[in-house]
Amino acid sequence: MGRSPCCEKAHTNKGAWTKEEDDRLIAYIRAHGEGCWRSLPKAAGLLRCGKSCRLRWINYLRPDLKRGNFTQQEDELIIKLHSLLGNKWSLIAGRLPGRTDNEIKNYWNTHIRRKLVSRGIDPTSHKPINNIIQPQEQEQEEEEEEEKKIKTSVLNKQEEEVLEEEERCPDLNLDLRISPPPHQEPFKTGASTLCFVCSTLGGKACNCNEQAAGAGSIIISGSGSRTNSGYDFLALDYRSLQMK
């Protein structure tokens, strides 16, 4: 039977968006809010596919987007999050206010990947590139793989994912739920904090101290030491993170 197309391709524009199209989309969303992307183009008088409108809004037109270069701190945060989450760009973007998954994905592929390689780190595994596996280690890895197979065969998919994540980062609490934050006060260890409410990063005065304590903060220290995953210069307090 096949999948039905998301829109009438014959009558839709493709490629770069014009100023007029942008204006129409902005005006429509301001008046009616986000959502119903399928019907939005027709209602807004746009010859675009709903998906295209959604993408344009989310990646480019949203008023809360932070434009401009990534900061060093954002860089390191992306690397750290990528080492924990992999190519889960939307999750990573959720930790970087004002940045989109597409933007982070592009930035990763064009800048960070190269940066890691030049540091001698494999951007996929976050391990040193010249980490040659010795026969004994390989045997051990195979054993672990076998054990994992047995383990995962008796777990459902959700449990499996949580287990995998915990194995990769034992400190990461993935018991994600909407609940009062574990810390009523942001850490004050002389390190700088990232506030997810007002997007303040790098030790600047936070606009919303009270809310920030409830929204989850990332503590960024400058120790610069290395762990197995390669980066320990970000001492993240993942337990205070909450899903968007």
Add this chain to the structure above:
DNA sequence: AAGGGAAGCAACCGCAGAGAG
């Protein structure tokens, strides 16, 4: 100045998951 390659980024495509009926 012009051409070609590399880099950067916006946008598209196809798939998967969630939810409704």
Add this chain to the structure above:
DNA sequence: TCTCTCTGCGGTTGCTTCCCT
């Protein structure tokens, strides 16, 4: 429980700009 629709995500493509020769 199944089917269908809609939305969101990640991978990929292709256009534009920059830089080097």
